[in-house]
Amino acid sequence: MTGLTLSQAAKALGKSKSTLNRAIKTGRLSATRNEDGTFSINPAELYRAFPEPSENMRQERPVEQDRTAVYDDLGSRISLLQQLLEREREVVADLKEDRDRWRQQATSLLTNQDTAPATPLSVKRRRWWPF
Known part of the structure; x- marks a missing residue:
């Protein structure tokens, strides 16, 4: 053969x-x-x-059971994806909050630097060469 x-x-x-x-x-x-x-x-x-798979096994399984299994599987996948999406939204919210805090801190440091008193110009600097 x-x-x-x-x-x-x-x-x-x-x-x-x-x-x-x-x-x-x-x-x-x-x-x-x-x-x-x-x-x-x-x-x-x-x-x-x-x-x-034998023909008998194919005929023994009703079509409705296959459909509900597919729908149950899709439903569990959808719920899992919704949970993952919710977790991602929480992470994004935390990151945005951190970003805002850092921005506020940087802004406050920059404004404090502008209002800080300048070094007095009357301070006489010493030269390194004695004459």
């Missing part, structure tokens, strides 16, 4: 070629390399490594 090429196997499973190539490299899927460098994959080996 001839083997499948990487592209054919990917189409049969509904996976990407890179997924199958990674499985071959890690040893999860065995394949033989042809002389031209392509892989030949035995279909039995392909379905051993990537088993398809």
